[in-house]
Amino acid sequence: MSVEIELRGARVRYGPLEALHGVDLAMPSGRLTVLLGRNGSGRSTALHALAGIVPLSGGRVLWRGEDVTGLDAFRRARRGLALVPEQRAVFGSLTVEEHFALVTGDVGGRTPAFEAFPALRGLLKRRVGTLSGGEQRMVAVSLALLSGAGVLLLDEPGQGLAPAAAARMHQVLAEQAADGGRTVVVAEQQLRGALRGAAVVHVLRRGSVAFTGEPAEPGFTRRTRW
Amino acid sequence: MASLTVDLALAGIAVGSAAALTGIGLIVTYRATGVLNLAHGAIAMVTAYLLRQLVVVWHWPTGAAAALCLLVVAPGIGVVLDLLVFRPLAARGAGTAETLVATLGVFVLLVGAAFLAWGGDARADVPSLVSARPVTLPGGLSVRLDTLVQFGAVAVVALAVAAVTRWTRIGDELRAVVDNRRLAVLRGIDADRVAAVGWAFGSFTAGLAGVLLAPYLRLDPYGLSLLVLETMAVAVGAGMRSLPAAVFTALVVGVAQSELTALHPTAAAQPLVQAVGANLFVVALLVSVFVLPRIGGVGAERAAAALTRGRRTTSPVGWAACAVVLLLPLGLRAMDLYAALQVPALAIVLLSIVVVTGYGGQISLGQAGYAGLGALFAAMLSSGTFFGLPPLDEFAALPLAVLLVAPLGLLTGWPAIRRRGLALALTTFALGVAVSRFVFAQPFFTSGLVLNRPRGLSGDRAFYVFELALLTAALLVVRNLHRGRLGRALAAMRDHEQGAAAAGVPVPRLKLFAFAVGAASAALGGALLGMAGRAFDPADFDPVRGLLWFAAVVVMGADSALGAVLAAGLLVGLDTGTHEGVSALVVGVLAVLLGRFPGGLVNTVLTRREERGAPRAGPLVAPDAVLTAEGRRVRDRVRSASGRGP
Amino acid sequence: MTAPLAARGITHRYGGFTAVDGVDLSVPAGRVTALVGHNGAGKSTLFDCLCGTVRPTSGRVFLAGRDVTRLPDHARARLGLARTFQQLAVFPGLTVEENVRVGAEQRRGLTAPGLAAGLIGLPQPGRSSARAATRAALRLLDLGASHRLRAADLPTGTLRRVELARVLASSPTVLLLDEPAAGLDQDEAEALGRVLRALAADGMALLLVEHDLDLVQRVADTVHEMAGGRLLGPGGAEEREGGGEVR
Secondary structure: OOEEEEEEEEEEEEOOEEEEEEEEEEEEOOOEEEEEOOOOOOHHHHHHHHHOOOOOOEEEEEEOOEEOOOOOHHHHHHOOEEEEOOOOOOOOOOEHHHHHHHHOOOHHHHHHHHHHOHHHHHHOOOEHHHOOHHHHHHHHHHHHHHOOOOEEEEEOOOOOOOHHHHHHHHHHHHHHHHOOOOEEEEEEOOOOHHHHHOOEEEEEEOOEEEEEEOOOOHHHHHHOOO | OHHHHHHHHHHHHHHHHHHHHHHHHHHHHHHHHOOOOOOHHHHHHHHHHHHHHHHHHOOOOHHHHHHHHHHHHHHHHHHHHHHHHHHHHHHOOOOHHHHHHHHHHHHHHHHHHHHHHHOOOOEOOOOOOOOOOEEEOOOOOEEEHHHHHHHHHHHHHHHHHHHHHHHOHHHHHHHHHHHOHHHHHHOOOOHHHHHHHHHHHHHHHHHHHHHHHHHHOOEOHHHHHHHHHHOHHHHHHOOOOOHHHHHHHHHHHHHHHHHHOOOOOOOOOHHHHHHHHHOHHHHHHHHHHHHOOOOOOOOOOOOHHHHOOOOOOOOHHHHHHHHHHHHHHHHOOHHHHHHHOHHHHHHHHHHHHHHHHHHOOOOOOOHHHHHHHHHHHHHHHHHOOOOOOOOOOHHHHHHHHHHHHHHHHHHHHHHHHHOOHHHHHHHHHHHHHHHHHHHHOOHHHHOOOOOOOOOOOOOHHHHHHHHHHHHHHHHHHHHHOOOHHHHHHHHHHHHOHHHHHHOOOOHHHHHHHHHHHHHHHHHHHHHHHHHHHOOOOHHHHOHHHHHHHHHHHHHHOOOOHHHHHHHHHHHHHHHHHOOOOHHHHHHHHHHHOHHHOOOOHHHHHHHHHHHHHOOOOOOOOOOHHHOOHHHHHHHHHHHHHHOOOO | OOOOEEEEEEEEEEOOEEEEEEEEEEEOOOOEEEEEOOOOOOHHHHHHHHHOOOOOOEEEEEEOOEEOOOOOHHHHHHOOEEEEOOOOOOOOOOEHHHHHHHHHHOOOOOOHHHHHHHHOOOOOOOHHHHHHHHHHHHHHOOOHHHOOOEHHHOOHHHHHHHHHHHHHHOOOOEEEEEOOOOOOOHHHHHHHHHHHHHHHHOOOEEEEEOOOHHHHHHHOOEEEEEEOOEEEEEEEHHHHOOOOOOO
């Protein structure tokens, strides 16, 4: 497995608090990676560091071996990296249709989003701020799917979704890696459903890596009673 | 009568339109960049001066001059400010206070530059872009062409903003950035480019407002800048959000201000109505800052702490040098000594900013108001015009004036209990402007005043010694606010207000205390300033001058008393030694560059020296290799005893 | 015996949203009480109501039997109610020792005469006891070696100890901790747990809002879960021994 993007010895501080204590996290190319950890474990911070919206206080970000630590977030996005943050992942004042127009010009290009989330078809004219939390998640993930980005980083994509919808969401993301050849990184609290098929699982605990390996490895369950 | 009402309304549209343009520009810049540009008025002023220079002095055709000023220079100023000043600040994650000081720095810099280039005299010959000839509208109404153009300019600019945000790519990007900046960046939008466009557009509206307004007034570096700054009220009133609300407020206030001139109330109310009528935008600013306390105040925790180093460095060398410099004028010729009289007085005024902002962490842009009140009260008390009191001896009038002004510190102290950062800065500034307009500019308070020096101190030399004695006393008091229990409580409040309250520090009371002490100090300095010049001169306490003072203190180091004394020397020395305006230029440049030496000049110099002398103890993350074997044993013993890791 | 801190019927609404809905809670002396729950469950708002940064829409807060509902945060602090902040409240402009000293000095109120005396430089009463309390707190949290350092440049773990030392220097009877382990690594979190147990053993009443369920399981005597602004009833630490996840 070649590495698509990785953190090396990454430290991140928010004022006096250090959220990542120098972590090494590698995401294999064209595969599904799952970041597990509780609130405050550093999951979101790791994704934000990869996407470039928080600066590192130490360490590096490598993308296909190239050091992109100093690259602006918008440039990383233009190079094909899409992060769906956990909170405020949509533009509340735009309609669903306007969201789609941000990433794809022609109407036909939206098909993957409707295949993944048929419910969105009937919501095109609605302002996203008026949608439910779960529907907003679908719009946010759709943006990443349609964007053509090769690296998808998703922070709790199943949040606010009913269990069946969350399972479907995870299935869609797993397929993006398996069939679409995209590098997909999902941060969640638990390893459920299609996420069990991940190539690599990283478990974060208090800003450090507690486990890295395949979900089937013997060490996983024992060392991840986080 | 009806036609008079209409005429007045049309006259009001002139200033209302300029205010509307200001409102639109300030809001667009704020939404695109998060910065409330206090330098807006100064950009308007400089553009108007430049137009006059091109047309009146260099005889350019008006059209070409206007095109250069409005389409190239004004937007260019905005882009340059963005590139050189505000983008580096944003990249560093600078907070509200630092950005605010940078905008103040730009303001002061431009005012100083205008002073140097064009002098302080008022110019009445700024060319109008459009003639004032009357045209008859279809309804039979006769309107001046320039009024029509002004109104049209607002309509065109407002519609253009609406159209651009609706239908263009940069408009989409702007809407995305305004809606959710982080997400816009994640979608590949270059937020810096959007910010640059916001700056360019904001500066363009400033230039347009300045060029449209200038023919109606006499142009001088202070007046137009301050007027445009007052019209900031409409942007604040619109919550820094809604363009239609800002335009509507601007036109309503402009028209109302004009209509009030037709009102002829009873003689007793006459001065008040006139004052309100002439300053309705100041009233609007006061109302909006008091009704909307939350503007920009969110997330401004530790706002002013960023302006300090919080380091209790004392510098005997610095103080000794300072003492020598202060004693030097005693050997000077009479003329130079007279100029030097301002230094200790101004130093005492500036110490009030050290107390309130540097120690207490509360941004106060209104200290010039308290200084002026000190001078005014001292003059009124000694002239016998203070609400029925008999004339007092100057030795009694001086301390009494200080004691009377101290409780007025609650005027800004009370709002400060609930406000922070930008909201507090605007509130204190609005109060300062209000005091200037409704007290200092009113004959009711200022007619028939004489202000003499205390008996036996009328000679310059004797008075200077008296000032030095009072400065020494003030410095000793200020030192007590920087040490001991009181100093620690103030520093805690400045560094982390909630944390200080959680530790039991009575934060509201301490804020009131800081503002009262600050008001008293400013009043003492102001009264001495008046006595030095033997008159109460409102121009000495102009709100714009207050902004210069604030910037000067922050540049030297907001929490440095030594810096305040040096700042006073610098301000007086530069202006009397060279040209008026040089000090503003220097302070402005330094304030704009403050990001390069956070904490101020004095602190930076002291820290450098300290670091050369003795290397600072590094952070506690001491890697094991640094400890000797004995050290490790000790540490492990301590760890196991207390049950704590490193 | 009245609990050192008790809340009765606390409700807090803002903008039509009920963040805390009729909560009764007692924080007994000598025990660690923990409050867990998802984001948005109302923990933080309840916490703010208890320490006085937010005044509840209805309900009462009692400190050692005294109704303190209308007292602001700093007044409650002087009555022995201390708190820590998730985002760390330290004063970077002061040294470690001065940070702690600020806490030690506030048991005695800063009154108008005190302000006047401070202004003209008169020594403040209670100096020696404040100094002693500062020294004791520094020793307790192993900060003796670093007391002269400025708090600005210290690592998170040390700053947590500085904050805790400042809090302890005011010898509180009740200690409210808002995610005290945020930003700490594993070892530091465990060490923190030992300190909290020691404080409880010393008779202090502790209330802990925490996401880290390991820490909660290790140190809490009682765990309350919050959801939708309500308290879902306590469970003893023993009940959680089976290792089932507490939510």
